[in-house]
Amino acid sequence: MAERKESWTSLASLLGTLAFCQTFLQLVLPPELRLASLKFLTRALRCFSSYCYFDVAEMDGVNTNELYNAVQLYLSSFASTSASASRLSLTRARNSSVTTFGLSNNDSIADVFDGVAVQWEHAVTQRQSQPSSWRSIPDVFDGVAVQWEHAGTQRQSQPSSWRSIPDEKRGFTLRIKKRDKDLILNSYLDRIMDKANDIRRNNQERLIYTNSRGSESRGRPWEAVPFKHPSTFDTLAMDPEKKRDIMEDLRDFAAGQAFYQRTGRAWKRGYLLYGPPGTGKSSMIAAMANFLGYEIYDLGLTEVPSNSELRKLLMKTSSKSIIVIEDIDCSVNLSNGSKAPKAPPLQSYSADPDTPDAVSGGKNWNNTMTLSGLLNFTDGLWSCCGSERIFVFTTNHIDKLDPALLRSGRMDMHICMSYCSYPALKILLHNYLGSEGEDLSEVAASELREAVEKAKMTPADISEVLIKKRRNREKAVSELLEVMKARAEGNEEYGGLREKCESNGVEEEEEEKRALESPKGVSDREDDSCKKAEDQEEKKAN
Numbered sequence: 001m002a003e004r005k006e007s008w009t010s011l012a013s014l015l016g017t018l019a020f021c022q023t024f025l026q027l028v029l030p031p032e033l034r035l036a037s038l039k040f041l042t043r044a045l046r047c048f049s050s051y052c053y054f055d056v057a058e059m060d061g062v063n064t065n066e067l068y069n070a071v072q073l074y075l076s077s078f079a080s081t082s083a084s085a086s087r088l089s090l091t092r093a094r095n096s097s098v099t100t101f102g103l104s105n106n107d108s109i110a111d112v113f114d115g116v117a118v119q120w121e122h123a124v125t126q127r128q129s130q131p132s133s134w135r136s137i138p139d140v141f142d143g144v145a146v147q148w149e150h151a152g153t154q155r156q157s158q159p160s161s162w163r164s165i166p167d168e169k170r171g172f173t174l175r176i177k178k179r180d181k182d183l184i185l186n187s188y189l190d191r192i193m194d195k196a197n198d199i200r201r202n203n204q205e206r207l208i209y210t211n212s213r214g215s216e217s218r219g220r221p222w223e224a225v226p227f228k229h230p231s232t233f234d235t236l237a238m239d240p241e242k243k244r245d246i247m248e249d250l251r252d253f254a255a256g257q258a259f260y261q262r263t264g265r266a267w268k269r270g271y272l273l274y275g276p277p278g279t280g281k282s283s284m285i286a287a288m289a290n291f292l293g294y295e296i297y298d299l300g301l302t303e304v305p306s307n308s309e310l311r312k313l314l315m316k317t318s319s320k321s322i323i324v325i326e327d328i329d330c331s332v333n334l335s336n337g338s339k340a341p342k343a344p345p346l347q348s349y350s351a352d353p354d355t356p357d358a359v360s361g362g363k364n365w366n367n368t369m370t371l372s373g374l375l376n377f378t379d380g381l382w383s384c385c386g387s388e389r390i391f392v393f394t395t396n397h398i399d400k401l402d403p404a405l406l407r408s409g410r411m412d413m414h415i416c417m418s419y420c421s422y423p424a425l426k427i428l429l430h431n432y433l434g435s436e437g438e439d440l441s442e443v444a445a446s447e448l449r450e451a452v453e454k455a456k457m458t459p460a461d462i463s464e465v466l467i468k469k470r471r472n473r474e475k476a477v478s479e480l481l482e483v484m485k486a487r488a489e490g491n492e493e494y495g496g497l498r499e500k501c502e503s504n505g506v507e508e509e510e511e512e513k514r515a516l517e518s519p520k521g522v523s524d525r526e527d528d529s530c531k532k533a534e535d536q537e538e539k540k541a542n
């Protein structure tokens with residue numbers, strides 16, 4: 001209290017002295033000397049002040065000062081609850097449902113960082129009436145004292161090239177005690193930048209981007225809409241242990257900047273999601289994005305005419321994003337347009353993605369998209385362009401993928417999305433009926449457990465049944481049981497048919513055709529695809 005009183009007294013006397021000096025200078029000195037003496041006076045007064053001041057202007061030349069925006073966001077995070085701010089400005093960004101608070105003109109706000117008190121002031125002045133300003137800073141080089149001086153002169157009229165500069169000059173001034181400056185300045189500014197990035201991500205609705213042919217020439221390589229997919233790891237029906245592993249992996253990745261830096265690895269991670277349709281691969285991607293707060297770039301490879309276009313597209317993705325390529329088995333073996341010769345198959349894996357290789361038979365593939373072009377970006381030198389990015393490839397047929405995509409280290413994690421298991425079914429029951437099966441009778445629960453293992457139904461199939469009957473829990477469960485039992489019977493019949501076909505020497509392809517025609521039957525082979533892939537991976541690892 002006494003300290004505050006003291007500072008008010010010194011401020012009042014300082015203002016008095018300044019007013020007196022100004023009047024005195026105006027009366028006594030000729031105009032050309034006034035400025036120099038004012039400059040001298042200000043410098044003299046600063047020597048006695050225990051504070052130093054840092055100006056953070058909105059514009060750095062003609063560019064926006066990132067730090068200004070960051071400070072604005074940072075202060076908004078506590079401006080509304082701070083007792084020291086008396087007047088706040090309110091803003092809401094495009095695509096956002098969140099209101100941000102800011103300091104009004106010439107208002108100030110106090111902050112504490114690492115136990116050190118600082119103060120921010122926001123000043124808005126008209127550019128035309130901007131007073132000439134002089135700034136000087138002493139430096140010592142080889143024991144010789146030098147002084148840098150920066151003079152800001154009044155701009156009478158803006159040249160046309162400066163039209164983009166706002167008429168108002170906005171800036172924050174940070175006041176720190178001189179003795180604390182070296183202690184906190186850098187770490188405090190780093191903290192502000194980090195916090196601002198977090199706020200930006202939380203405030204702005206995340207977007208999902210997609211590409212279309214020719215969008216690059218229209219000047220907008222990606223088109224975006226707000227991303228509002230409600231899928232989360234809570235609602236995703238899959239083995240809880242597997243889910244935990246994936247979440248942990250994602251968490252480690254997002255917090256792994258120092259690790260990736262230390263180990264000399266590009267800060268990126270690749271996931272390959274494979275499994276039959278309707279097992280939740282796309283839902284998993286949405287859950288990942290929601291879990292990490294990342295944006296999604298849904299890359300349609302069929303819309304990318306060449307490797308160089310692909311490179312341009314990928315260079316325009318932001319960090320903290322998931323780059324998704326769905327159904328990679330269907331989209332990489334591309335040609336440039338339907339009439340163009342077929343692009344080299346995935347095996348045509350040349351060192352330079354833009355040059356033909358031996359397999360392509362000497363044809364010019366410069367205008368085609370190749371797997372090597374893609375992998376060059378996800379895995380090669382270009383992978384370090386941007387950081388904190390996740391690549392997700394999905395496929396229904398892991399066995400059709402080129403070995404180049406599957407070789408160890410290419411995709412960091414292979415995740416099998418398979419038919420619904422009992423633990424996954426419990427999640428679906430919780431999602432749609434509000435119960436996890438614990439209120440089911442023991443008989444019903446054990447019946448469900450047995451039926452779901454035999455039925456080999458996808459979570460999508462089960463969801464369909466539960467959605468229809470969700471108003472009546474008992475009916476929903478009994479109908480689901482019926483459907484699952486019927487499906488299990490179909491599977492058994494199909495299994496018998498398959499055995500018969502095999503003993504009669506019917507071609508495998510024909511058998512598959514039949515399976516497609518029969519919506520009921522699921523071959524064991526299909527179900528086993530995850531297991532087989534996992535076994536193969538285990539073998540490779542050993």
Ligand SMILES: Nc1ncnc2c1ncn2[C@@H]1O[C@H](COP(=O)(O)OP(=O)(O)OP(=O)(O)O)[C@@H](O)[C@H]1O
Nearest residue numbers: 235236237276277278279280281282283459460463
């Ligand atoms: N594992 C799951 N957990 C929760 N819901 C799921 C799951 N799998 C599928 N569903 C439901 O089925 C719908 C289709 O799932 P999704 O699109 O994620 O499957 P997919 O594996 O991507 O299929 P496709 O291979 O055809 O692209 C989803 O909207 C969701 O409601």
Ligand SMILES: [Mg+2]
Nearest residue numbers: 281282283326
């Ligand atoms: Mg999908």
